[in-house]
Amino acid sequence: MSLRESARLLLGGEVRKPAPEDYTPGARQVHELKRMDVEHQRQLKEHAKLGHPHRNRWRNRRWAVLIAVNLLFVFSFWLDIQILEGALTASRFLGFHLIDLNSALQVMLAHKHILVNLVIGTATVFVLWVLLGGRAFCSWVCPYHLLAEWAESLHLYLVKKKKVSDHAFHRGLRTVLWLLFAALAFATGYTVFETLSLTGILSRALIYGPGLGLLWVLFWLLLEVVYSRRAWCRYFCPIGLTYGAVGLATPLQVGYRLGNCFHEGDCRKVCLVPHVLECVIKGRATDEKMDIGADCTRCGLCVDVCPSGALNFEVKGLSKWL
Amino acid sequence: MAAKLPHKAEQARRRFLRALIGGGALLAAGGAGWLPLAYGGEVRLRPPGALEEDDYLASCIKCGQCVQVCPVNALILADLGDGHGIGAPYIDARAQACDFSCDAVQCILACPTGALTYTKPEHLDTRGAMLMAAAPILLAKEKDPEPTLNLKERIGVARLARPELCLARQGKGWKGAARAAEYEGMLRFMEVDRWQPIPLNDHPFDVAVCDLCVRTCPIKGAITLEALAPDRAPSLMELPANRLGRQKTSAKSLAAPAPLPPAGEGSNRMTPVVHEPCVGCGVCEMACPTEPAAIVIDPRRGWEG
Numbered sequence: 001m002s003l004r005e006s007a008r009l010l011l012g013g014e015v016r017k018p019a020p021e022d023y024t025p026g027a028r029q030v031h032e033l034k035r036m037d038v039e040h041q042r043q044l045k046e047h048a049k050l051g052h053p054h055r056n057r058w059r060n061r062r063w064a065v066l067i068a069v070n071l072l073f074v075f076s077f078w079l080d081i082q083i084l085e086g087a088l089t090a091s092r093f094l095g096f097h098l099i100d101l102n103s104a105l106q107v108m109l110a111h112k113h114i115l116v117n118l119v120i121g122t123a124t125v126f127v128l129w130v131l132l133g134g135r136a137f138c139s140w141v142c143p144y145h146l147l148a149e150w151a152e153s154l155h156l157y158l159v160k161k162k163k164v165s166d167h168a169f170h171r172g173l174r175t176v177l178w179l180l181f182a183a184l185a186f187a188t189g190y191t192v193f194e195t196l197s198l199t200g201i202l203s204r205a206l207i208y209g210p211g212l213g214l215l216w217v218l219f220w221l222l223l224e225v226v227y228s229r230r231a232w233c234r235y236f237c238p239i240g241l242t243y244g245a246v247g248l249a250t251p252l253q254v255g256y257r258l259g260n261c262f263h264e265g266d267c268r269k270v271c272l273v274p275h276v277l278e279c280v281i282k283g284r285a286t287d288e289k290m291d292i293g294a295d296c297t298r299c300g301l302c303v304d305v306c307p308s309g310a311l312n313f314e315v316k317g318l319s320k321w322l
Numbered sequence: 323m324a325a326k327l328p329h330k331a332e333q334a335r336r337r338f339l340r341a342l343i344g345g346g347a348l349l350a351a352g353g354a355g356w357l358p359l360a361y362g363g364e365v366r367l368r369p370p371g372a373l374e375e376d377d378y379l380a381s382c383i384k385c386g387q388c389v390q391v392c393p394v395n396a397l398i399l400a401d402l403g404d405g406h407g408i409g410a411p412y413i414d415a416r417a418q419a420c421d422f423s424c425d426a427v428q429c430i431l432a433c434p435t436g437a438l439t440y441t442k443p444e445h446l447d448t449r450g451a452m453l454m455a456a457a458p459i460l461l462a463k464e465k466d467p468e469p470t471l472n473l474k475e476r477i478g479v480a481r482l483a484r485p486e487l488c489l490a491r492q493g494k495g496w497k498g499a500a501r502a503a504e505y506e507g508m509l510r511f512m513e514v515d516r517w518q519p520i521p522l523n524d525h526p527f528d529v530a531v532c533d534l535c536v537r538t539c540p541i542k543g544a545i546t547l548e549a550l551a552p553d554r555a556p557s558l559m560e561l562p563a564n565r566l567g568r569q570k571t572s573a574k575s576l577a578a579p580a581p582l583p584p585a586g587e588g589s590n591r592m593t594p595v596v597h598e599p600c601v602g603c604g605v606c607e608m609a610c611p612t613e614p615a616a617i618v619i620d621p622r623r624g625w626e627g
Binding site: 077085086087089091092097099100103104107110111112113115117118167168173176184189194204207211212216 | 341352360379432446
């Protein structure tokens, strides 16, 4: 996916079907082969499935990391081990400043004065998430993501039982909210979004003890169970957009190999941001090897679920050597 | 039959409408968080080195690193029910004052954004009355080569808000723990442990004339106990809040206080007097044994005496 297309999807643009001239000769050949030799494809698929049983390998690793990071915050204070002090909005790791990019942005716009520590912490976190894959922050660190995943399984169960249905929002909403909250911080001189940030509220509640703010978290979880699947992370949270923008420059991506794909679509069913996976639909991939876009949270659910190994974590420029 | 919209277009229309309503609702929620502030909510005591309230709320990133370094847990992060500044730290002096047990102002050092700062940047607002005439001397460090706190501005100032309750003014002493049995606040007593604060109630007092506010004050020269002069008009520092126009005068507050023995020659009636070095830490309010406290901190008020 081109950088421009990746950014367009991130900002909420609709997925476009590629034009005939967008396809590389190689991709065109693969699509052609798949159309011609259906029986052979079916055999290949059965063979591939034997080698790729569904395991929750990446999900388990990710949950372990997410829980470990948040516990490190908690224990640094509770047990006074002082490794990761502060909360997700701003902290010190062994004394080094780390500052959440979205919180830093809110503070800079509200305060209109930038301190050296703030710049150092923000730059460190920026570099960190360029290396670790932008929105990987969402799925590998944000505590709300984990709660939302559990709420999501409940939602999907209720959908299956036909008790509730999913209501989608326009994906451009997040971009509009990002701009409005930035403008609000600047105009009011108050970090308005921090009052609403589920990440901040939950992180502080874990570290400093629960408060009424958890009611706001509970409200969103309920909304996601009964009304709209993963609504906060998909359509609302401006933090996701901030880290998504960082993800435009990251070498750590999920990569797609057209030759290994049998277009069953399991990946799109588990994905938080299925618009980045439209290239897996039959006939859509314009190259034999595609990068999944910046909005991808690198959660690895698609890698786990893919029955034929077509989706994998990759480090651009390094994968050849690994 | 009316023409039905194509399925896809109808879905898109609904997605857009939901986004409009959902986005509007979230903005309204954000506005609801900001309004109590815009309309000037409750005045809270902020940690040492805090910028003026507007700048403070703008620059605080709500990470709680100041909370983590405070040895007496004096800093509380505001909750949803506290109205404004959710996640921004404040001090409830009566519950737990800042007693400078850390020997410095560690919370300032911990702050990553400069919401708490040793030296205010020049372009930010400063009120003259907040500036300390000299760096405050911490009694605990008085004999150290560097006895002062790195604090240029006060965070408030103590005031004898309820002189009618003050035990010293009635010539009464105090025996026992300063506060009610369930009270958990911590305070450092040099004579007990130079480095560790202990529960205030673990340190009972026995004084002929109550001077708890004076003997617990961590700052040199901030408060003294003086003989109550006969027929002296109450000073500004002693006036009840209602006479300073901060509260409505209620019938109750106008009721005549109980008759007291006359002050003057031979009387043991005393009064606490607050002086300019007061930084507004709130230890006097915390230690005051009357209920409610006779002496309180006026948060973010400067020295006017």
